[in-house]
Amino acid sequence: MAASSTRPAGVPEERDTVRAIIVQADRSLDWLDVPDPVAKADEILVDVHAAALNRADLLQREGSYPPPPGWPEWMGLEVAGVVVQAPPGGRWKAGDRVCALLGGGGYAEKVAVPADMALPVPAGLSMAEAAAIPEAFATSYLNLCLEGGMKAGETVFIQAGASGLGMAAIQLAKALGAGKVVTTVSSEDKARFVRDLGADVVINRTEEDIAAVLKRHPVDVAMDCVAGRDLGPCLETMARGGRWIVIATLGGAMSELSINDFFRRGVRLIGSTLRSRTSDVKAAILAGLEERLWPAFSAGTIKVLIHATLPIVEADAAHAILQRQENLGKVVLTVR
DSSP: OOBOOOOOTTOOTTSOEEEEEEEOTTSOEEEEEEEOOOOOTTEEEEEEEEEEOOHHHHHHHTTSSOOOTTSOSSOOSEEEEEEEEOOTTSSOOTTOEEEEEOSSOOSBSEEEEEGGGEEEOOTTOOHHHHHTSHHHHHHHIIIIIIISOOOTTOEEEESSTTBHHHHHHHHHHHHTTOSEEEEEESSHHHHHHHHHHTOSEEEETTTSOHHHHHHHSOOSEEEESOOGGGHHHHHTTSOTTOEEEEOOOTTOSOOOOOHHHHHHTTOEEEEOOSTTSOHHHHHHHHHHHHHHHHHHHHHTSSOOOEEEEEEGGGHHHHHHHHHTTOOSBEEEEEOO
8 A cells, every 4th residue: 555645635734634544435545634532621642653453444434433523534533642731630641652542543653642541661661562452351341240240260252362452351361360262263373372371171163063071160250252153052051140242243143042041050142342332431441451451561571462463554454464364463554
């Protein structure tokens, strides 16, 4: 993808601009001039050094996952960078290194962020590593801890364990006392990867029946980005009072459930997304993450594993890695 200085239609020439990755009508990506972001009274302005990819970016590129109101139209849910402007008397000042959770707009040179949706870059981590923390770990914390109410000693099931989100969820569950973590992968390389992260039971979904394995390991909390036709049979294997949280439907939106079995065992099926939550809710999630996990990041007991780092003008190639499901961990775009 070649860099371009052409402005999108409607952007006046006299305005100060920064560059961002814009999705064109044919779904191609271009590095174009957009209006310079203006921080509100409760926001910080961040010079973006790195932006991490998420599968939601692919959906947004296809036109099926628009950003919440008030956020830029371009993709990017998590970044790391340097504060260039901050509200007086607040936590942040110019020059601070931060990572931040966004509703959109991370694929750019600068972004304005509510001040309480940023966190300090953990000591010892690079900008690329820090950019890969907010979305994956906030999603894991929201769904396993807040929605799922995970307790120490419980068995946790995580779909797609070798993904950036899976990487975060496995480590978070183990760090917070899960008795057993069960996960799915699609290859032996990925199986080795998730075992190194702490997964206790690894299901190769290309060779094994997921529900049959889960029947031998009844789970208390599940975080599921796949759903599809396997959801119904898997729910029948849950422990009594189990909580199954669906966060995406990569395997399809339809499944058949046995309602009699479902309600007799008190199983709860929960739908959840992070992106649609209010900024206040996201800030509370981030505060919980900082309190409970930041020391572990700095100590290296929780790792941020980067599969690939590419310059932002190669965003298309980075997306292709996720589309082919090649990644073991996160894919990150570097801006500076």
